Amino acid sequence: MPAAGEDFAAGIVVSLATVDVDSSLSMAHGWTPAVQRVGAFGEVLVLMDWIAWRSTDLAGGPVDEIFASLWARFPGLSMRRLWFSNPNDDDNVWRILREDTGLDVQVDTCPDGAPPFLLESDYSQRHVNSADEAVEILVEWFDTMTGTPWHM
Incomplete structure (x- = not known):
């Protein structure tokens, strides 16, 4: 991730300045505002969040096999x-x-949950090309590693 003011490819510049957004929207949904400045078009407000993913949700690719x-x-x-x-x-x-x-x-994937997969923990990072390999590594991690809980 580039620092404030550094260019991404295609001329996108990230601004890390404090942003005033509708606080009721941001606070109610836990969304994190991010501002991107795109060329001469000005600043664009982008909201991000982590949404619950249930066992019935599907990405449509091999990542579904990993999660199952x-x-x-x-x-x-x-x-x-x-x-x-x-x-x-x-x-x-x-x-x-x-x-x-x-x-x-x-777990990071290509669009629609397709490989390759990037697996990351506080202790390790692995690139794998198959769902079976990803499951093998993740099961090992979940069986042997501990971490610091994060709030969802």
């Missing part, structure tokens, strides 16, 4: 998916928490 395997093995997992108000932003990011151990992992 994890829920079968660890029924108490809590999952959230990154959500942005701008449909052009990448929302193929999930956070998974095993509450009894406090382990928090993040």
Whole structure:
């Protein structure tokens, strides 16, 4: 992530300045405001949040197999998916928490839950190309690692 004022590709500049938004909207939904300045078009307010992801929710790709395997093995997992108000932003990011151990992992995918997958915890980061490999690694992490609980 570039620092304030640094350019992304295609001339997008991130502004980390404090933003005044409708506080009732932001506070009621827990959304985090982010401001992006896009060329000469001015600033665009983008809201983001982590939304609950249930065992019945589907991304439509192999990531669904990963989540089904994890829920079968660890029924108490809590999952959230990154959500942005701008449909052009990448929302193929999930956070998974095993509450009894406090382990928090993040799974990043290509669009529609397709591989490759980026698996991250506080202790490790792995790139994998198959759902089976991702399940193997995540089960090992959830069986052996602990972490600091985060609030959903």
